[in-house]
Amino acid sequence: MSDIDKNTSVNQFEDAEALPVQKSRRKEFVQKFLKRKTAVISLFFIVLLLLAAVSGSFVAPYDADQADYNSILQGPSSAHIWGTDEFGRDIFSRLLVGTRLSLASALSATIVGTALGIILGLIAGYYGGWIDSLIMRICDILFSFPDILLAIAIVAILGPGITNVIIAVAVFTVPSFARIIRSATISVKESLYVEVARSIGCKNWRILWIHVFPGTIQSVIVNFTMRVGTAILAASSLSFLGFGANVTQPDWGAMLSQGRNYLNTAPHIVLFPGILIFLTVLAFNLLGDGLRDTLDPRMN
DSSP states (O other): OOHHHHHHHHHHHHHHHHHHHHHHHHHHHHHHHHTOHHHHHHHHHHHHHHHHHHHHHHHOSSOTTOOOTTSTTOOSOSSSTTOBOTTOOBHHHHHHHHHHHHHHHHHHHHHHHHHHHHHHHHHHHHHOHHHHHHHHHHHHHHHTSOHHHHHHHHHHHHOSSHHHHHHHHHHHHHHHHHHHHHHHHHHHTTSHHHHHHHHTTOOHHHIIIIIIGGGGHHHHHHHHHHHHHHHHHHHHHHHHTTSSSOTTSOOHHHHHHHHGGGTTTOTHHHHHHHHHHHHHHHHHHHHHHHHHHHHOTTOO
16 A cells, blocks of 8 residues: 555545544533533524514514504503504514614624734734733723723714714723733643644744634633623613614614603603613623533533
8 A cells, every 4th residue: 555545545534533533522512511500591582583684674563663643652562562662663663674774783793803802912912022912001001991982982083973883892802812812822822732833834824824823712702702701881871871873773772862851751662672682692691691601621
């Protein structure tokens, strides 16, 4: 048998051996995750939200912008299960349609912040020295401001609007990911397989993305899930303060802002958007806790 045939046989054997291992690990992860009932319920709730974001405008019982001046400030009823607002618009329909806007802005901000944080964390942890010091000092400066105050300052400079809210929320998301990825990178880069890749002449960028970054995925997944909840809360707060979505848009924070003027006469206007924001943030946090416990080898 030639050397080529031997190598081919060895590779086929290794692939065949690796496949059952991957399946068993996936099965073990699913079994461990299903034991965490709160995380499973939270995942189910988030899936419902994503479905609402995709199909909300099609399944909503009323047009989100349709005014009915005969049903102004009407409480929950069979016609309007969550009542109507000051223009007679159906609150349930507006919240359903607004799911897309609220989730899209929070997810976009978290994805942008995560990507930048990963890049900075990998560079700081891998190269160290003055590069590490510079990146970490910038993160320390950002950490010195409360998240919402930093976001307000950024939006005040850039101006109101959904795009600027996404930028503001992404900025205060960066330092947390940069620190987490830096710590994970420092531990991973000392691994034997990274030393081997370095010794055979692999370029630094290849070592970072092919060998080091996969070792930080666990930290990214857990922190990303939790930061989505924080982003939803921050984006809703900015909209509530008038820096985010236009008041005519069915954004959760904007609906809270409009309804605060009717707390005494029609509390349902703020009750249901508030409950939805609370449950969404709670669901993402509980899901993050469940993923962290499942991925942690020290947990049963």
